[in-house]
Amino acid sequence: MTKDLRIRSHVISEDVLRAPNRAMLRAVGFKDEDFKKPMIGIASTWSEVTPCNIHINELAVKAKEGAREAGGAPLIFNTITVSDGISMGTEGMRYSLPSRDLIADSIETVVGGESLDGFVAIGGCDKNMPGCLMAIARMNLPAVFVYGGTIKPGKLKGKDIDIVSAFEGVGQYNNGTINKEELHHIECNACPGSGSCGGMYTANTMASAIEAMGMSLPGSASNPAETDEKRNDCLDAGKAVYRLLEQDIRPRDILTKKAFENAITVVMALGGSTNAILHLMAIAHAAEVDLSLEDFNRLQKQVPHLADLKPSGKYVMQDLHEAGGVSAVMKMLLAEGLLHGDCLTVTGKTLAENLAESPDLKEGQKVIYPLNQPLKEQGPLVVLKGNLAPNGAVAKVSGLKVKRMTGPVKVFDDEASATLAVTNGEIKEGDVLVIRYEGPKGGPGMPEMLSISAILVGKGLGESVALLTDGRFSGGTHGLVVGHIAPEAQVGGPIALIRNGDLVTIDSEEQVLSVDLSEQELKARKLEWTAPPMLARGTLAKYTRLVSCSSKGAVTDYFED
Template sequence: MKNNLRSNFEEGSTRWAVRRAQWIAMGINEADFHKPKIAIINSSSGLSVCYQHLDAFSKLAQEAVREAGGLAFEVNTIAPSDFVTSAGKKARYLMPTRDLMVNDIEVMIEGAVLDGMILLSSCDKTTPAHLMAAARLNIPSIVVPCGYQLGGACNGRNVDIEEVYKGVGTLLTGKMTLDEMKDWTRCAIKGPGVCAGLATANSMHCMAEALGMALPQTTPVRAGSERLKEIVRSAGFKILELVEQNVCPRDILTKEAFENAVRVAVSIGCSVNTVRHLTAISVEAGLDIDMIKMFEDESLKLSQITQIRPNGPDRIEDFDKAGGTNAVLHQLKTLLNTAVLTVENKTLAAVLERPAEIDEAIIHTMQNPFRKEPGLAIIRGSIAPSGAIVKLSGIDVANRIFSGPAKVYEDEDLAMQELAKGNIIKGDIVVLRMMGPVGGPGTVFACSFMAALSGAGLADTVAVVTDGELSGLNKGITIGQVMPEAACGGPLAIIENGDTVLIDLDKRKIDLLISEEEFSNRMNNWKPKARKLENNWLKFYADNVMPIERGAVFGRRD
């Protein structure tokens, strides 16, 4: 194999000589120079508990690669955290970090010409970035989702980060004290890893396995656990096999693999953000897929077979013990494309031949679902001609049709202030716009308002329609990722205060109830607001980000 490795440079060449000198100075044994060179992608950071455990697992992965006959190199990247990196500029930096990480990985791996990657994935943007990088570079790669954190208890009540998140609204409306909130923050997180619940991080961990890019039976998993250690070691050995046989991500990331992932996402009620991330991964894989249409089609066929928080009472650790993503794949087996390849270097059919222990109290069959509709669905109409996303699993089944006056905000802080003053009331439809990838620039959080609305007890009686970023923890009548976004001239931009908006979940419709003539006049007269951006990363992002319909990856907006 050594003669076929792209990392083995011609002896006597400049790049061979200078690298050789560097490695000798680093204490690398000359006998190892011709071995497969594997990058351990580590987004470790002291800023967030999401990444607190990764350094130890990076060392474990490096040891396993060396035992398997490879040469391991740790490659550190940026480390975005949805609850830390969101603090500045109203979270505008957060979404752009995903694509910054993709380019970060490309520069390091392609610049150094390494042979394979193990990607240690943690928080919300990390897993999609890793999958995007693997798809783009197309060298043997394994994604290792590095696990969820545990919540705690406070005064006899289970408290995790979701409860803290929603609690801000409870605090704003005077229904809890600041001291009570402080107590919650002391109890909410017990150990490293990503947010408890089926929010974006755990959703994307599950998507990595559903796509075939994570080893089977590995998601979700508790961060720091002995099982995670075994998974990391297994990846260290398996990556050498993939390099030996030249099994690359684009062999795995096929249209059929994405269909499988979408079926898992809609049947378990994954985060709404899985739509944009799966879209971006498919773009990086060079596939011409209408991911919105794929979600739309599959949501008409499937039902919800789990009720993991925030979709119901079951916890992520319950889902883990019940069999996790592997169990879901077994329950959906007859609906899946099982000929697809996985990083196990076996087809999904071969993977699913292994018997699975499934707790069907937690993971139902498709014949006996928790709800006879999917967890995620696409909704369209005059406000969202290219589609929008609704998390049906987070909405009371009784709230099927919702109509009310629009209250329009282009700043989440203003909406939060109005909520605190009691100016947002039952029956309102709150429009949060100019918050998409282009409008931000960098997608602005709308999810903090939604969480506050939930904490204020209004999530089931006030609807939110937005092109901003939602959290997988959000519940309530929320129509997210409205496309086209307002800044690109989507109809969301022309809604005025007091306009009536109609949401019909049964018909999957969202419409602005004004005359066709008035609608046409507003659209024809709308112009984007002039703005002057600082010469920084966000301006670069604004100049290069593609529409959210294309996953908000970098490219030309023609």
Template sequence: MDNNNRRSQGWFGKTGKDGLIYRSWFQKQGIPTHEMGGKPIIGICNTWSELTPCNSHFRDLAEFVKKGILEAGGFPVEFPVMSLGETVMKPTAMLFRNLASMDTEESIRANPLDGVVLLCGCDKTTPALVMGACSVNIPTIVVSGGPMLTGRYRGSQISTSDIWRFSEASRSGAMNQEDLYEAERGLCRSDGHCGVMGTASTMACMVESLGLTLPGNAAIPAPDSGRRILAHLSGMEIVKMVEKDLKPTDILTRKAFENAIMVNAAIGGSTNFVIHLLAIAGRIGVELTLEDFDRFSANIPLLANLQPSGKYFMEDFYYAGGLPPIIHQLKDHLNNDSITVTGLPIGDVNASFKNYNEEVIAPLDKPFNPTSGIVVLQGNLCETGAIIKPSAASPHLMKHRGKAVVFDDIDDYKHKIDDPDLDIDENSVMILKNVGPRGYPGMPEVGNMGLPPKVLAKGITDMVRISDGRMSGTGFGTVVLHATPEAAEGGNFAVVQTGDIIELDVLARKLNVLVSDEELNARKESWKKPAPITDRGYVGLYVRHVEQANFGADLDFLKGSSGSEVSKDSH
């Protein structure tokens, strides 16, 4: 791109008072005039925060991005945006994903940037930054923070997926608090996000399969020198992208989204992938529906033998070759002509990568599990859809009929679940209401409800669980999620009652409550919409404008792109 046509020159290329203001304040930082006039200005959008442990190494990682930008002839400027710490934020980080996306969007648009590098890792930071960047649509590349090293506990390998096992063991009496203290000391033993195919790793694979990263980005562990090298190379690549004017709209085509769905099936990615990919599609203007996730993953087997659907860890995935050999194995299914940040087709970019461990990455003709992907359920209990991840579920529960045990909200669940008099057994269907986008608000990861102690005592480890909420990507079980419309919106899910018979048939894509339409309609006539938790501030704005999960739970007024033009120039 010609220097004079670069976006940054709308600031630094001006003469008179405006140019004096823009350039002199930058010179205050020791930046000479020629750096502002002859080089592309590259923003490094950093979600570093000590409140986001997954991203706590990003100060260091940003320095390597800067080195790459400088080497390629660009000028780096680092800036912060709101960071979302999945493990510590209350009530749920998902409540603030859209707010972080707004911060990202406006920070990019309002400043003299020709291109941007997104530094993200923890679950919501990746979709939030990508959503915001898509709405501005200047050259963009993603650098993920990388997974942590595999944990250790009493001679065994552990990961964040074991949190759920440890929790059930504690509730059943098999582990005491001292055991848990010992486990926590070895669980998170390095920089990085969850070391399994949880949501953070799924998001890193998502952006790589969409073409928004250099190949190999997803799997390199955070402490590995390869992560710093990739950051350096990404810094070089974004300068090339600015020179070619290669923007998100060039990369994120309908074909790219189809690729991401197929790759997600092959890796056993998190169910949260659905809600985030839908939101990104809404920002870039690609028509994507809930049914697409079922349709494009239906014929893709599970290749990655990774927790929580399998045995191994992200560290093992990296040593086996990472995501590129999976993309290469899927070449007969993918849209190989979709371009990546390199400007080259994704099929060509990943053609030379090899699989170094078929225990971790199974060959396509001998998959780890023929069942994969996300199944979209339809029926009168979820009139506009719900989802389940079959690879993380129990085969014997994939077709099941049982009596509903309903919890009206998360507090009701916590109050009742340990009660020995609770009328529940392993054949029951646990239903949790009012944990959707509006009902909680924010749609927390509570869908994989812990089982009652009276069932755990029998050695039972799974039951059918249904909610209008989400579950952690590190979780597992026969868990139906994202039931829409959510209970707070007053559909059939709002009026299901304890004792109703629930029928789940995953193969047939059905989820029904065996109650007549007349009875359901009568119940809905007496149903009252719950009052919003607040009308104030961002949370009030969120409750008023958040869309349902089957549309990505974005705010309705953020759909689409508003572009890179600044509406007014105050100087």
């Protein structure tokens, strides 16, 4: 129905009033016929600051082409990205997690501000995926996510290497295992082109989770970056959004509790990143789905670990693609009753209908173990609780032989001083290394600790030294590590109160993280504790005042009445 507005006693239709708006759009290429079509946004994360995103402009153009072919009027717009691999171990890492919410906010702002009817979002680096999905869930307009795709593995002396090889090479050099020239060779060969880090690290983990949730087209998670298959993903995504508009299928029709359970199941089976817990919690918050840490622990006990993928395994995402891809893994999980096949997806079909058309895992492939002979009977992501983490902490136990450890803590209030202690040989077997004031508020920005964890592995201490933090770990991290400890130190959580020499126990089987201190002693220490000052200006200052606890997904729009 046309809305009539009375101005100076004349009736002016909304169509007439929109003439200035149309004039602006004519300047960017719209014709008369375009104003009769749905406006479809293409949210691109193209950037030259990281190989994960350097090819995404080409992919955005393909998505625009698909949307136009289907009958839409498409427009490309950009948002930011931060390269975790480049910022790792520097002050820049503090901007990584905040970039997730900034991406979500910026996409929401453009889609809302321009009154778009639907959109495709294309992401490459780690925070792109959850940032795009948070915006998709908030806006609840017909939308499809496309993953920019994985990088090819690097090659050195006939073996596959990747970015984590370079981080671990620093530890090997520090330990005297390799020389500087050998480290330089690793550096020069680790990243051979475009695409996101190649193992089952955070980008590939989240891409797999999003496909499992039904928010990307089948195959999007594992099709590599520099392939025609990936370009076709984008072309098809543009067309798919138009079909979703025709059928009035919206993200919250797809992002149900069962869809999130499918995502968790796939992440557990593939041995995904600890960051998946943080990001899935954040996406669920945006979609208004009740997801808790207990859901992860419940499914962890039901889903076996099947994928021999890096960082703890042998293979990379391209190997999984060649073995049949994430869709083939989901097809196997569905056949065993581990997935909800009745969930709706962006194809307009159910997950089961999509997977019926997907290929099986290839005969003779070695990436995915059979369900009756898994790598581990239970999933590798474990939520721990105890008097050191009343609101929870997250550990990844894939590949670990050590399931329980008690040791004296060596406490550091920042990553830099802890790294110096490790490289100087001050951290010994049996120590529990604690890095605190690195949480969402305290970091600020909850930085990842791949650099120091990789140095520990490179020095041969990956399973004999436990590393605990209220910050995060990269998807490339492996070893005896526990992150996301909540409440964080900045708000006076128990991690702020422990001292050098206190005995801490990590038990992944009993799912306990505790310090050998009485409740009375912890209360007494709390009375002596004072919170460090927070930043007063800038984006990180705003973030520290808005961000929630990591157990709530570290979101910036969690407001309690």
